[in-house]
Amino acid sequence: MADGRLPDQIHAVGYRRHVRKRRPQRAPWPIARTLLVLAWRRRATKFALLACGGAVLIAGAALVAQLLFRRLLGASPIAPTHVVGSAQEVFAGFLRGQFYLTAIAIAVIAGGCVAEDRAAGALELYFSRPLSRLDYALGKLLGAGLVPLSTLVVPTLLLWLVAVGVSPPDLGAELLWLAVPALSAATLGTVFLTATLVGVSAVGQKARTVSVAYVTGMILLSAVGEGLCEAGQRWAGYLVPERDLRTVVDALLHSGMPSLAAQLVPNRAALPNADVALSLVALLVFSAGGLALLAMRLRREVTG
Amino acid sequence: MEPMLVARGVSKLFGQVRALNDVDLTVGPGVTGLLGPNGSGKSTLMKLFAGQLLPDEGEVRLLGGDPFREPRYLRALGLCPEQDKFYEELTGHAFVFALTRLHGFGAADARKRTTSALDRVGMGEYGHKRIGEMSRGMRQRTKIAQAIAHDPPVVLLDEPLTGADPVARADLIDLVRGLGAEGRCVLVSSHVLHEVEAMTHQVVFIRFGRLRAHGDILRLRALLTDRPYRIHVEVDDPRALAARMIALPHVQATSVVDAGTLEVTTTDLDAAARELPDHAAALGQVVRRFTSPDADLESLYRYLISRV
Numbered sequence: 284m285a286d287g288r289l290p291d292q293i294h295a296v297g298y299r300r301h302v303r304k305r306r307p308q309r310a311p312w313p314i315a316r317t318l319l320v321l322a323w324r325r326r327a328t329k330f331a332l333l334a335c336g337g338a339v340l341i342a343g344a345a346l347v348a349q350l351l352f353r354r355l356l357g358a359s360p361i362a363p364t365h366v367v368g369s370a371q372e373v374f375a376g377f378l379r380g381q382f383y384l385t386a387i388a389i390a391v392i393a394g395g396c397v398a399e400d401r402a403a404g405a406l407e408l409y410f411s412r413p414l415s416r417l418d419y420a421l422g423k424l425l426g427a428g429l430v431p432l433s434t435l436v437v438p439t440l441l442l443w444l445v446a447v448g449v450s451p452p453d454l455g456a457e458l459l460w461l462a463v464p465a466l467s468a469a470t471l472g473t474v475f476l477t478a479t480l481v482g483v484s485a486v487g488q489k490a491r492t493v494s495v496a497y498v499t500g501m502i503l504l505s506a507v508g509e510g511l512c513e514a515g516q517r518w519a520g521y522l523v524p525e526r527d528l529r530t531v532v533d534a535l536l537h538s539g540m541p542s543l544a545a546q547l548v549p550n551r552a553a554l555p556n557a558d559v560a561l562s563l564v565a566l567l568v569f570s571a572g573g574l575a576l577l578a579m580r581l582r583r584e585v586t587g
Numbered sequence: 588m589e590p591m592l593v594a595r596g597v598s599k600l601f602g603q604v605r606a607l608n609d610v611d612l613t614v615g616p617g618v619t620g621l622l623g624p625n626g627s628g629k630s631t632l633m634k635l636f637a638g639q640l641l642p643d644e645g646e647v648r649l650l651g652g653d654p655f656r657e658p659r660y661l662r663a664l665g666l667c668p669e670q671d672k673f674y675e676e677l678t679g680h681a682f683v684f685a686l687t688r689l690h691g692f693g694a695a696d697a698r699k700r701t702t703s704a705l706d707r708v709g710m711g712e713y714g715h716k717r718i719g720e721m722s723r724g725m726r727q728r729t730k731i732a733q734a735i736a737h738d739p740p741v742v743l744l745d746e747p748l749t750g751a752d753p754v755a756r757a758d759l760i761d762l763v764r765g766l767g768a769e770g771r772c773v774l775v776s777s778h779v780l781h782e783v784e785a786m787t788h789q790v791v792f793i794r795f796g797r798l799r800a801h802g803d804i805l806r807l808r809a810l811l812t813d814r815p816y817r818i819h820v821e822v823d824d825p826r827a828l829a830a831r832m833i834a835l836p837h838v839q840a841t842s843v844v845d846a847g848t849l850e851v852t853t854t855d856l857d858a859a860a861r862e863l864p865d866h867a868a869a870l871g872q873v874v875r876r877f878t879s880p881d882a883d884l885e886s887l888y889r890y891l892i893s894r895v
Contacts (some may be wrong), residue, residue, distance in 0.1 A: 309771050310689055310691075313685060313688035314689070316685070316688075317685040319673075320677065320685070321674055321677060324676040325676065326679075399674070401676060402674055403670070404668060404670030404672070404673070405673055405674065407634075407637075407639060407666070407668045407670065408666065408668065408673070408686055408733070409594060409689065410637075410638065410744075411637045411638065411639065411661060411665075411668075412658075412661055412662060412686065412689040412690060413658045413660075413661045413662050413690065413691070414658060414661075414689060414691075415658055447691050461848075510769050523703055526657055558665035584641060
């Protein structure tokens with residue numbers, strides 16, 4: 284190459300595929316997916332989802348009917364809310380009923396999320412994979428959390444969108460603000476239900492036992508709490524998760540449009556801040572308790 | 588070559604019970620049988636290698652890393668546990684797919700690997716079957732499929748042949764040998780000694796949580812110099828052959844079992860095997876059969892577990 288020209292030589296023909304380094308997928312989603320695939324194979328799951336879906340349809344139909352009725356008779360001397368109630372009441376009733384339905388649904392669908400893994404020895408298989416306890420816990424929380432997300436949060440959002448879409452112009456602004464308390468309630472409910480259910484599942488052995496214990500516990504807690512509260516023991520009110528949720532939602536409503544608050548919680552005075560804070564703390568303590576049970580169980584199972 | 592599994596001075600306690608006691612072990616490529624009676628610590632050792640337990644003393648290494656503290660090393664591990672009642676509602680394919688994805692594979696890659704692993708264990712056409720409807724042998728194969736789907740260099744198999752029918756057992760033995768022949772480190776725990784012998788000659792004996800022996804079956808047997816071998820020889824005239832054999836320095840005793848069988852007790856099996864045909868030929872006899880009930884794995888196992 285004294286003249287600087289390249290020699291005529293074929294070095295290679297064709298091309299080599301560029302091998303990209305595989306980026307590991309995050310573990311929580313496959314764990315959550317397995318939980319949901321397993322649940323979907325049970326008939327009870329379909330019944331539970333059907334019940335939740337039915338409640339959404341009923342609430343949606345009521346909401347649309349009310350808003351259309353109000354839109355049509357908006358100028359009429361008859362006050363429509365006295366005839367068919369208000370949209371806000373539908374939301375409040377829906378959230379309350381759906382919270383309990385979702386508690387049943389999550390218990391049926393994800394009751395065995397950790398219990399079954401323990402009973403079947405699947406933890407041994409999971410932790411022979413490159414998984415940390417946190418990955419596993421996140422996977423289970425994600426899988427279980429998708430249930431209230433789809434039966435509580437998403438329907439609330441859909442109902443709100445429908446309400447805003449068909450509402451008469453004079454109600455539009457109030458309904459827009461309703462998204463904050465309604466979605467907050469749904470989200471808080473989702474966190475509470477997911478964390479407590481997974482915690483109970485972590486200490487149980489059988490999916491069915493966990494489901495029954497969870498629903499029974501929820502009902503008993505509510506009944507006892509409400510009963511004691513009515514008997515004058517105010518502290519017992521904080522033991523009722525759904526009541527705590529309502530308290531927080533009421534506070535959010537009060538911080539927003541006053542006219543709406545008055546419609547949604549007509550019989551309740553403005554809540555003292557301490558009550559709201561304690562309700563929120565009660566919900567968070569319940570949720571943290573569930574997570575602590577899960578963490579303790581995993582620590583025990585995995586380290587031997 | 589770097590050992591793939593290492594246990595250095597490993598002890599594990601469960602409350603007051605010492606499940607493993609100061610175990611030093613290295614396991615390299617190929618198939619190694621892990622043997623010991625129930626409660627000897629086999630499963631504990633497997634769990635330590637699989638990163639599911641933390642040793643109370645000593646250290647465990649999987650390809651040089653700590654499998655408990657550094658879960659990323661578990662990408663190199665395939666575990667087939669003894670337990671076989673996993674998610675009954677899932678199909679075999681869905682089960683293997685779900686577990687393969689936990690190694691970080693995308694859905695398409697994991698699906699391909701699942702199909703390939705199920706084919707390899709002979710479950711390709713039963714992948715759609717629910718685990719709850721599978722026979723025990725099919726479950727075993729599905730479990731092995733999930734252990735090898737991600738192509739790990741280290742495979743731990745805890746009682747992999749339990750419940751399999753004779754044909755499936757033969758297939759699984761071939762599969763395990765094949766995994767070893769590919770250069771993987773395969774540690775197989777089993778109680779069925781002749782099946783372990785069919786898979787490998789490399790064994791590890793554990794009893795009361797202690798390592799009793801580790802190595803090639805025949806070489807281990809040869810080390811037991813205080814325990815002579817018995818040889819059964821079928822010839823026409825066992826008495827005449829007995830008279831010649833007793834003169835050999837390594838022969839301790841001879842006895843005529845029946846009209847056509849001689850039992851020779853020797854301290855050197857190789858020498859006896861070498862010299863016996865010559866002595867028989869010198870007497871004009873033909874050795875029709877030559878067996879040693881003390882040279883197999885079962886005899887070694889019995890001997891090792893009988894000594895406390």
